[in-house]
Amino acid sequence: MIRTFLRILGPRHARAVRLSLALSILSAALHGAVIALLVPVLARLLGPGPASAAPWTLALLGAAAVYAVVRAASLTVSFRSGGAVSRALHHRLGEHLVRLPVGWYTGPRLGELTHLATAGVSGTTALPVHVLPPLIEAVVAPAVAILVLAVWQWQLAVAAAVGLGLLAAVYAASGRAVSRDDAARDAISAEAADRVLEHARAQQALRAAGRGAESGSALDRALQEEHVASRRLLRTAVPALSAYSAAARLVLTALVALTVLLFLGGSPGGPAAAGLLVLVVRFVQPVAGAAEHGAALRLSGRTVQRIAAVLDTPPQPEPDRPRVPADGAVEFDRVGFSYAPDAAPALRDVSLRAEPGTLTAVVGPSGSGKSTLVQLLARFHDVGSGAVRVGGVDVREIGSRELSRHVALVPQDVYLFDDTVAENLRVAAPGATLEDLDRVAARCGLDAVVAELPRGWETRVGEGGTSLSGGQRQRVAIARALLQDAPVIVLDEASSALDAANEALLTRTARELARDRTVLVVAHRPATITAADAVVVLDAGRVVQRGRPHELAAREGLYAELLRGREDARGWRLVPTAGASSGSTAPAAPSLRRRAPPRLRPRHRTPPRNRSRHRVPPHPVHRTHPARRTHDPSATPSTAGPGAAEPTGAAGPPPRERPPPRPAPGMPPPRTTPPRTSRSSAAVPSPRPPSTRPCAGRPG
């Protein structure tokens, strides 16, 4: 373990720890010598000629003085090396983490890293300060004392050596007995700590689900498991510690008894026997105390192994001679990729090309591989097979610094630093002036956000950007990408959290950017998709369609299905009705079951063969023709009365107007609502044939 510890510190800081350990050994040896010198001093002081004790007393005082100096130096160096350990581990972790592929940073790993970088590192700092020195003392001081003892009373020295060996065996056995339960409790405690944090982070979701006041079942389970593990550890640790403590007392008693027996046998004499008794008691003391540090040693040992595992993770290979891409052309050449060796491929045999000056929309159902595709372009992961090229150069040959200058990615989950809005943008271009910031802000709607902020560009955004809304954070991220001025810009679901006006602005921005850049958009909204020059449709990790948006829309296939799904979704809305069935004329309370703006992906992933049957989201909402949402003069008070919800497609582009169905000659106008039911809402039939909508006409 100590070897691993020194290895993870790196050569420079390992030297400081080695010096501290050497001083601990020297200090322990001097301590042993001081204890051993007590025997001749006491023997002579209590004997017939106390004056003969003078040289031994001087030697004892000299040894004690040197011991005091060395001990002080040892403490100073070990405290310094403790600080060095903390700096070294943070530094080495930080240095290594920036070289790992971005894809390495998954949720559980981030939790583990947080734990390692905080409690883990500070626990390891105690190793050269509070844990190793007492253990060294427990071994070295008695060993030196035994050597000196051998000069005075060899029988007692042999007995002490045997006693020390016995204690070492009991220590090892009790450590083995405890370590398994100790490790299990440690892991379960870490899990429980993660659950507490998760519970705190998930409060919004839990409260939305009406579970805020209750404790989460996963948290309860983790805490219960921690309780059980602690009790189990207690059941093994108490007997183990008691056994060691009993063994230490047994050894002490045996050595005292042997000293008395030897004294009764005539050698040593009374004064020497008194000195030997003092020696025996002082000798056993540090050994008995060693057990207390066993748990700390095991805990530090496990942390050291975990830090070593992170540091041993191979970094993302960097090219020896990085090449510079010729331009912003993007090419996927028969790319295959899996997240784990035994996982199903997330992408299979994907080939596509996007030229500078074009906007390419990547669409597909949830889980089809869109995010994976753009992440491979930014080299978050390395491909399993095939190649991803930018400007004709394999991204693995470009080098991460150059690649990040060439490819700007606006991810799904935007993270902002706890700094001002301006500084969050300057991450991409440290020298950017306020004019530069204003320019990019105007292109993506961030200017309006900044104008509203209390301190404008100088407003701090909080950790992760929490003082901004999701849409505002996304605009900051888009502005950051614009400021980066990379020839390739990737927007991953970049319009998902924007309102209609800003989404339109973003679509315009994407189009404008695509005049002289390669722009890839993981798109869900028709406005973005139809603005693209080319659409690539993914399904289950494969490219199943590609082409111009209008060409694909005219063909049967997944793209047309997804578009139809979107169109269908736009026709659904919540319609509050009066309590007509009970004869009441009072207006109904507005329904709260309003859907979020639908996006161009099915709510549930379905196998390709069955997908058409699930085109319409099976959601308990009512549909009406878009034209009637706002303009239909024939809408009855029950459908357009107070509290009528906005159409679900409100965040999308304006709905196409369709004429209401005409009444047949001589017939009454067609019903725009089904017969009233006892429910508070009613379904409004759509002009589309009901066969394509499993839920059509069903009251909510």
Ligand SMILES: Nc1ncnc2c1ncn2[C@@H]1O[C@H](COP(=O)(O)OP(=O)(O)OP(=O)(O)O)[C@@H](O)[C@H]1O
């Ligand atoms: N970090 C990961 N580890 C393991 N599997 C992953 C990881 N990220 C994605 N996957 C899997 O890879 C496949 C493709 O996921 P990806 O996120 O690329 O799909 P997507 O089309 O972007 O989905 P969505 O539209 O829902 O974001 C899915 O099966 C997903 O479960």
